[in-house]
Amino acid sequence: MAPTRRSSSKKERRQESEKLILSAAEKVFAEAGFGGATMQLIADVAGLPKANLHYYFPTKESLYRQVVQNIFQIWLQAADIFDAADGPAEGIGAYIDAKMEISRRHPEGSKVWASEVMHGAPVIQDYLETTLMEWTAGRADVIRRWIDEGRMDPVDPDHLLYMLWATTQHYADFGHQIETLNGGAPLSDDQWEAAKASVKQIILRGIGALD
Amino acid sequence: MAPTRRSSSKKERRQESEKLILSAAEKVFAEAGFGGATMQLIADVAGLPKANLHYYFPTKESLYRQVVQNIFQIWLQAADIFDAADGPAEGIGAYIDAKMEISRRHPEGSKVWASEVMHGAPVIQDYLETTLMEWTAGRADVIRRWIDEGRMDPVDPDHLLYMLWATTQHYADFGHQIETLNGGAPLSDDQWEAAKASVKQIILRGIGALD
DNA sequence: GTGGTTCCTGACCGTATGGTCAAATTCAGA
DNA sequence: TCTGAATTTGACCATACGGTCAGGAACCAC
Numbered sequence: 001m002a003p004t005r006r007s008s009s010k011k012e013r014r015q016e017s018e019k020l021i022l023s024a025a026e027k028v029f030a031e032a033g034f035g036g037a038t039m040q041l042i043a044d045v046a047g048l049p050k051a052n053l054h055y056y057f058p059t060k061e062s063l064y065r066q067v068v069q070n071i072f073q074i075w076l077q078a079a080d081i082f083d084a085a086d087g088p089a090e091g092i093g094a095y096i097d098a099k100m101e102i103s104r105r106h107p108e109g110s111k112v113w114a115s116e117v118m119h120g121a122p123v124i125q126d127y128l129e130t131t132l133m134e135w136t137a138g139r140a141d142v143i144r145r146w147i148d149e150g151r152m153d154p155v156d157p158d159h160l161l162y163m164l165w166a167t168t169q170h171y172a173d174f175g176h177q178i179e180t181l182n183g184g185a186p187l188s189d190d191q192w193e194a195a196k197a198s199v200k201q202i203i204l205r206g207i208g209a210l211d
Numbered sequence: 212m213a214p215t216r217r218s219s220s221k222k223e224r225r226q227e228s229e230k231l232i233l234s235a236a237e238k239v240f241a242e243a244g245f246g247g248a249t250m251q252l253i254a255d256v257a258g259l260p261k262a263n264l265h266y267y268f269p270t271k272e273s274l275y276r277q278v279v280q281n282i283f284q285i286w287l288q289a290a291d292i293f294d295a296a297d298g299p300a301e302g303i304g305a306y307i308d309a310k311m312e313i314s315r316r317h318p319e320g321s322k323v324w325a326s327e328v329m330h331g332a333p334v335i336q337d338y339l340e341t342t343l344m345e346w347t348a349g350r351a352d353v354i355r356r357w358i359d360e361g362r363m364d365p366v367d368p369d370h371l372l373y374m375l376w377a378t379t380q381h382y383a384d385f386g387h388q389i390e391t392l393n394g395g396a397p398l399s400d401d402q403w404e405a406a407k408a409s410v411k412q413i414i415l416r417g418i419g420a421l422d
Numbered sequence: 423g424t425g426g427t428t429c430c431t432g433a434c435c436g437t438a439t440g441g442t443c444a445a446a447t448t449c450a451g452a
Numbered sequence: 453t454c455t456g457a458a459t460t461t462g463a464c465c466a467t468a469c470g471g472t473c474a475g476g477a478a479c480c481a482c
Contacts, residue, residue: 013459031330036246039440049461054441111329117388118322119242128391136392153416159409162389166381167374177328178373180339181347198370205364206417225429250470260431265471429478438469448459 018056021046026067030108033115034064065123068116071109072127074102082139088152088209091142093200096168100196103172110172136161146209153208160207167199229267232257237278241319244326245275276334279327282320283338285313293350299363299420302353304411307379311407314383321383347372357420364419371418378410 024046028037039060043050057063078098085091103110121128140157147154171178171187179186187195204210235257239248250271254261268274289309296302314321332339351368358365382389382398390397398406415421 017459033244033246033326033330035244035248036330038438040438050440051442051461051463052459055459055461058441060440114329114384115244115326117385118325119244119247120387121391125391128388132388133392155413156405156409158392159406160413162381162385162406163378163410163413166377166385170373170377170381173325174328174373174377176331177339177343180332180336181344181369194367195370195373198367199374201364202366202371202374202414202417204417205419206413206415208416228429249468251468261470262431262433262472263429266429266431269471271470424482425480427478427480430476431473432475433473435472436470439467440465441467442465443461443463445462446460449457451456452454 014056017048017052021048021053021056021063022067022070025063026070026108026112029064029067029115030111034060034119061123067109067112068124069127071106071113072124072131074106074109075099075113076131076135078102079135079139082142088143088146088207089204092164092207092209093204096164096200096203097196099164099168100171100192100199103168103170103175104192107172107175110169114169114173151209155207163203167203171195225267228259228263232259232264232267232274233278233281236274237281237319237323240275240278240326241322245271245330272334278320278323279335280338282317282324283335283342285317285320286310286324287342287346289313290346290350294353299354299357299418300415303375303418303420304415307375307411307414308407310375310379311382311403311410314379314381314386315403318383318386321380325380325384362420366418374414378414382406 021042025037025042028042028045031037032041037060039053040050042063043053046053053063057066078095081094081098082091085094116122116124117128136158139161143152143155143157143160146152147157175186182191201210232253236248236253239253239256242248243252248271250264251261253274254264257264264274268277289306292305292309293302296305327333327335328339347369350372354363354366354368354371357363358368386397393402412421
């Protein structure tokens with residue numbers, strides 16, 4: 001007799017459950033904020049009893065922390081593109097593309113992160129002070145090198161990075177506003193491409209990396 | 212006998228109380244979000260008993276709505292600068308200055324607005340669909356005219372506006388992150404000027420309005 | 423003063439929330 | 453098949469929340 005479709009191990013099942021809960025939590029936290037989200041609603045979205053959530057994540061805060069950490073990891077990976085690049089037009093352009101794509105594919109995560117930072121980063125302050133600070137310093141060094149090599153205008157690297165974050169994440173965090181101004185419809189594929197192109201054009205030209 | 216300092220009329224006293232409550236509410240809503248904010252905490256910050264808040268604002272939502280509307284009004288006023296301008300460098304430059312100044316002076320309001328929009332604008336959806344939509348269309352027309360007159364590069368006006376909002380409001384909404392990356396200290400006067408200059412330089416040069 | 427209106431506030435209420443727990447069920451390995 | 457560990461879940465609890473209300477205080481026109 002062929003083995004019935006039951007090949008998932010204990011650990012696999014645990015990971016699946018955690019992923020299901022984390023996905024539901026990300027959605028609910030993004031829509032309602034930490035304070036407005038309820039474990040009951042997250043449980044409903046996940047299709048599980050509330051008590052089951054507390055088995056995998058002892059507290060609401062521990063669940064929230066895991067959601068925020070996951071988003072941070074996704075963003076850090078987008079940084080690889082930056083580093084692998086040869087010059088500002090390629091590196092920053094690819095970074096904008098990557099972050100715009102994340103805003104499109106993971107808008108909930110971006111919102112949770114924004115909410116967390118806006119509220120003073122009570123949960124991930126240590127990440128800001130360590131990982132993010134190092135990352136920022138490293139990227140600023142790269143930008144300064146490009147400037148020294150005459151491959152882009154002299155601009156403050158920190159403020160350039162802020163602008164990159166702000167513009168790309170805006171399409172996720174303020175997606176509802178953009179959708180409303182777009183006549184109530186989400187941006188189409190073409191409109192997303194136009195958005196990417198606009199952002200890249202203005203910023204890359206703005207730092208003198210397109211000539 | 213000189214009149215004792217008691218010259219406030221009934222209406223004035225009412226307005227003062229409302230302003231006190233609104234100010235406290237703006238702070239608390241910004242720090243905790245709508246769901247996380249409590250009437251008790253707002254009352255404590257305002258130095259009033261909780262029941263007194265409900266005398267001036269019957270529900271938490273009505274108080275919140277008033278806070279959001281106030282912010283929106285402040286932003287709309289910044290638009291006047293845009294209209295009074297002669298060309299893109301002057302108009303957009305002044306608009307950036309004005310919005311950066313608002314981010315500096317009213318960061319709480321900006322955060323409340325961001326939070327509201329991120330959560331799907333449950334309270335001010337009608338504002339988005341009417342006032343903001345009209346405002347955006349009007350400003351896009353102005354930008355298109357500047358483009359037609361050859362005073363700036365052809366860029367999508369909507370995406371340019373999004374970029375202006377994103378970059379300027381970022382300094383309020385993500386102020387905590389910026390402060391952390393700045394070594395834990397708020398931006399100094401000089402740093403704010405540098406921020407304004409960087410944003411203006413990159414965007415104005417990026418749209419070809421500086422040549 | 424006096425009557426009436428506005429303003430203020432402590433005490434209270436129904437509800438919803440985060441979290442607990444013990445009993446029941448499932449599952450892997452011997 | 454048996455056993456112990458992992459998992460699932462309904463019922464439950466203490467707390468905190470938004471909101472109410474009645475009674476008192478302050479104020480103003482006459």
